Amino acid sequence: MPVPDGPRVAHSTVTETPVITTSGLTKVYESRGRQVTALDGVDLHVREGEVFGVIGQSGAGKSSLIRCVNLLERPTSGTVTVDGVDLTALAGKGRRAGKDLRRARSSIGMVFQHFNLLSSRTVKDNIELPLEILGVSGTERSRRALELLDLVGLADKAKSYPGQLSGGQKQRVGIARALAGNPKVLLSDEATSALDPETTRSILQLLRDLNRQLGLTVLLITHEMDVVKTICDSAALMQHGRVVESGTVGELLATPGSQLAAELFPVSGAPTGPDRTVVDVTFHGEAATQPVISQLSRTYNIDISILGAAMDTVGGKQIGRMRIELPGRYEDNVVPVGFLREQGLQVELVEDEDTVQDIAHVLVKEGAK
Amino acid sequence: MTWSEMQPLLEQGTVDTLYMVLWATVVTIAGGLPLGILLVLTDKGGLLQNRPVNKVVGAIVNVGRSLPFIILLIALIPFTTFVVGTFIGPTAMIVPLAIGAIPFFARLVETAIREVDHGLVEAVQAMGGGIPTIVRKVLLPQALPSLISAVTTTVIVLIGYSAMAGAVGGEGLGSKAVTYGYQRFDTTFMLVTVVVLVLIVTVVQLIGDGVVRLLARRGRTA
Numbered sequence: 001m002p003v004p005d006g007p008r009v010a011h012s013t014v015t016e017t018p019v020i021t022t023s024g025l026t027k028v029y030e031s032r033g034r035q036v037t038a039l040d041g042v043d044l045h046v047r048e049g050e051v052f053g054v055i056g057q058s059g060a061g062k063s064s065l066i067r068c069v070n071l072l073e074r075p076t077s078g079t080v081t082v083d084g085v086d087l088t089a090l091a092g093k094g095r096r097a098g099k100d101l102r103r104a105r106s107s108i109g110m111v112f113q114h115f116n117l118l119s120s121r122t123v124k125d126n127i128e129l130p131l132e133i134l135g136v137s138g139t140e141r142s143r144r145a146l147e148l149l150d151l152v153g154l155a156d157k158a159k160s161y162p163g164q165l166s167g168g169q170k171q172r173v174g175i176a177r178a179l180a181g182n183p184k185v186l187l188s189d190e191a192t193s194a195l196d197p198e199t200t201r202s203i204l205q206l207l208r209d210l211n212r213q214l215g216l217t218v219l220l221i222t223h224e225m226d227v228v229k230t231i232c233d234s235a236a237l238m239q240h241g242r243v244v245e246s247g248t249v250g251e252l253l254a255t256p257g258s259q260l261a262a263e264l265f266p267v268s269g270a271p272t273g274p275d276r277t278v279v280d281v282t283f284h285g286e287a288a289t290q291p292v293i294s295q296l297s298r299t300y301n302i303d304i305s306i307l308g309a310a311m312d313t314v315g316g317k318q319i320g321r322m323r324i325e326l327p328g329r330y331e332d333n334v335v336p337v338g339f340l341r342e343q344g345l346q347v348e349l350v351e352d353e354d355t356v357q358d359i360a361h362v363l364v365k366e367g368a369k
Numbered sequence: 370m371t372w373s374e375m376q377p378l379l380e381q382g383t384v385d386t387l388y389m390v391l392w393a394t395v396v397t398i399a400g401g402l403p404l405g406i407l408l409v410l411t412d413k414g415g416l417l418q419n420r421p422v423n424k425v426v427g428a429i430v431n432v433g434r435s436l437p438f439i440i441l442l443i444a445l446i447p448f449t450t451f452v453v454g455t456f457i458g459p460t461a462m463i464v465p466l467a468i469g470a471i472p473f474f475a476r477l478v479e480t481a482i483r484e485v486d487h488g489l490v491e492a493v494q495a496m497g498g499g500i501p502t503i504v505r506k507v508l509l510p511q512a513l514p515s516l517i518s519a520v521t522t523t524v525i526v527l528i529g530y531s532a533m534a535g536a537v538g539g540e541g542l543g544s545k546a547v548t549y550g551y552q553r554f555d556t557t558f559m560l561v562t563v564v565v566l567v568l569i570v571t572v573v574q575l576i577g578d579g580v581v582r583l584l585a586r587r588g589r590t591a
Contacts, residue, residue: 070495095418097494106497116492120510129506130496161587181496 014233018081019185019217020046020069025078027064027241038064039075040241046234048184051211051218053228055260056238062221065238066189069219070108071101082108083184106134109178113190115170117162123173124149124158130180148176152206168199175206179216186210188220192227204230225263235260250319253284256348267323269307277326277333278307282346283318292343293324300336302327323350370549370558378545378558379565385459386541386569389534390527393466397523400471402516404430405478406504416490416500433472438530441469442537457538466530474523481515482508514581521577525570532566542566 027039038061046052056062067073069080071087074095079088082104090101097105117126127145136144149155152172162170171191178186188207192200208231210216222228228235236246237260245252245260252261261282271278281292297304304324311320326333330349340347404426410416411423436444442465449456449464489507498506509516532543542562550559 072491072494096416096500099499102497102499104497105495108495110492110495112488112492114486114488116486116488118489118507118511120513129493132506133493133496133498133502177496187495 014050015048017048018045019048019083020044020052020219021079021081022065022069023079025065025068025080026076027061027068027073028076037241039068039078041078042238042241042243044236044243044246046217046219048217049211049215050233051208051220051231053232053235054219054221054238054243055223055225055228055235056221057223060238061241062223062238063189064241066187066219066221069187070105070110071097106130106181107183107185109181109183109186111171111174111178111186111188111191113193115162115167115174115194117170117173117177119162121161122158123154123160123162123165126162126173127177127180130177134181144180145176148179149173151179151210152176166199167195168202171195171199171203172206175203175210179210179214184217186216186218188218190222191220193222193224200224200227201230207231228260229264235264250284253282253319253321254346256346261321265310265312265319265321267308267310267321269323269325271325272305272307275327275329277328277330277337278350279324279326279333279337279340280348280350281322281324281340282348283311283320283322284346290343292340292345293322295343296336296339299339302336370555375558375561378549379542379561382540382542382545382562383565383569385539386528386531386543386566389459389462389466389531389539389541390524392460392463393470393527393531394520394524396463396467397470397474397527398520400467401474401523402478404471404475406482406508408475408479409482409508410500410504416503430472430475433468434476436469438465438469438533439536441465442534459540462531462534462539462541466527466534469530470523470527473526474519477519477522478512478516481512481519484515485511514584517577517580517584521574524573524577528566528570528573 022042022044025039025042025044026037029036029038040061042061042065044052044054044065054062054065064073068075069082069087071080071091074091075088079086081087085104087101087104090098090104092098092101118129121129124142124145127148128141131141131144146155146158149158152175154169154172154176157165157169157173162173165173174191175186186207191207192203195203204227207218207220211218211231218231220227220232232249234246234248235252236243238244245255245258247255249264252258253265255261267280269278293304293306296302304326307323307325309320309322311318311322313319326336330337337347407426408423408430411419411426413420413423415423433441445465445468446456449461452464453461455461485508489511490503493503493507531539531541532546535541535544535547542565546559546562549555550562
């Protein structure tokens with residue numbers, strides 16, 4: 001497995017080339033004469049080399065979405081393009097997947113919530129399965145499987161059966177298997193939802209490493225905001241079969257009132273007394289490298305309290321949000337707020353604590369199915 | 370009857386019974402396995418969903434299962450004569466035995482294959498595997514322990530059927546029990562035959578269970 005030398009810069013693998021594009025994707029299920037719309041005109045653009053997270057509650061349609069990307073589920077209408085190939089055109093009319101669609105699928109890796117490993121095969125044979133389907137010779141299969149096991153850190157488990165592995169190890173095997181055919185794209189269907197928090201972190205780390213090392217594009221769906229926080233370059237929020245917000249983490253932060261930004265960078269804190277101004281300052285882009293808060297304090301000789309902050313440093317830039325409190329009413333603070341805006345920061349007045357809390361609770365998580 | 374008189378009869382009977390059951394099992398697996406797979410694949414939501422085929426095959430299997438074997442045995446006489454050239458003797462008995470057991474075995478296969486986690490099928494579909502791949506590499510290997518149990522049960526049913534076949538011109542232990550035990554009122558011989566049948570059934574069950582346990586120990590059913 002080639003690993004690029006030299007220092008790796010964050011986001012270095014992301015290019016502007018779209019590798020997964022869905023347009024007008026609609027899925028309607030028919031059950032006992034009733035129609036249920038799972039996907040309602042979904043347009044998704046996943047760029048090459050990024051980790052893209054789709055988050056939503058159970059029943060929001062995210063599972064249907066990811067299964068439509070490799071056409072395990074036939075969309076009712078709309079198109080799916082993966083790596084320049086229009087999969088919906090390959091699908092044909094019948095229920096059965098034709099030869100062309102099957103070949104296209106073999107270049108899309110997929111990992112599952114419940115791992116879906118064959119208990120009748122050893123770990124190594126599980127990884128060889130996609131290669132058997134591709135018609136790779138026995139010695140080559142064996143070589144590749146061992147290489148992949150090494151990559152996911154399970155070199156000593158080749159001869160074990162899945163039943164003898166822990167959940168995290170099983171998912172590592174699932175990931176190795178998904179990578180066997182050298183896919184450009186990896187689909188992750190709630191891959192960490194059946195795992196404990198610590199194992200979840202290690203699996204996410206592995207996905208992140210693979211994304212960076214191999215330039216692998218990852219489309220994942222999850223109901224856990226932590227997953228998006230940990231590894232996603234971009235995210236989309238799904239509700240009732242629609243994508244209601246979508247963009248890079250930076251773009252989401254720059255969107256006033258973004259639910260995803262509020263969840264990714266949660267800030268809270270109430271004014272410490274009357275006649276105080278509470279504002280949320282959003283850091284993103286070039287301006288975020290300056291020590292603006294201390295500059296503000298010195299320039300206007302005011303005391304600033306930081307009530308809460310959710311900041312991250314990505315690629316040497318600070319991104320995130322901070323809730324600060326300035327003395328005096330808002331009218332008295334027009335100039336300092338103007339200063340912050342001049343620095344390229346986004347400033348929003350926090351008027352009512354309750355509304356902020358409401359937004360934060362919109363995404364209350366549900367357990368995995 | 371003395372023991373020395375019984376011995377050749379028992380030996381011949383056992384050999385004939387094993388011969389009939391063995392070949393009937395081979396034919397039953399050859400016929401019942403594809404039928405069972407077909408029932409699963411053509412079912413609603415199956416990979417080859419096809420209502421008409423599913424209904425027709427299902428109906429044939431149901432009719433086959435509800436016919437009492439003794440009736441089937443007699444009804445099949447012309448067919449058996451057509452296939453084998455005669456309807457008497459151990460070789461001729463293989464035909465009705467297999468035809469009687471195929472629907473039974475097909476249903477067991479159907480149940481065994483239905484138990485395979487659909488997620489595994491999806492995983493292989495996502496890899497670009499077609500239906501033959503799914504059947505060969507997922508459904509059959511994953512259902513193997515259940516399929517072995519199904520074969521064991523079927524062999525035991527066939528042993529029972531083969532004893533019945535003795536009444537209609539077949540050979541084997543059943544036929545010996547009827548001729549010497551029942552018609553000549555030789556209770557001792559009757560009992561000895563029953564003991565031999567019980568022994569055969571027990572051995573078959575032990576072998577079947579042993580194989581299943583062996584597969585389980587390899588981590589298959591974990």
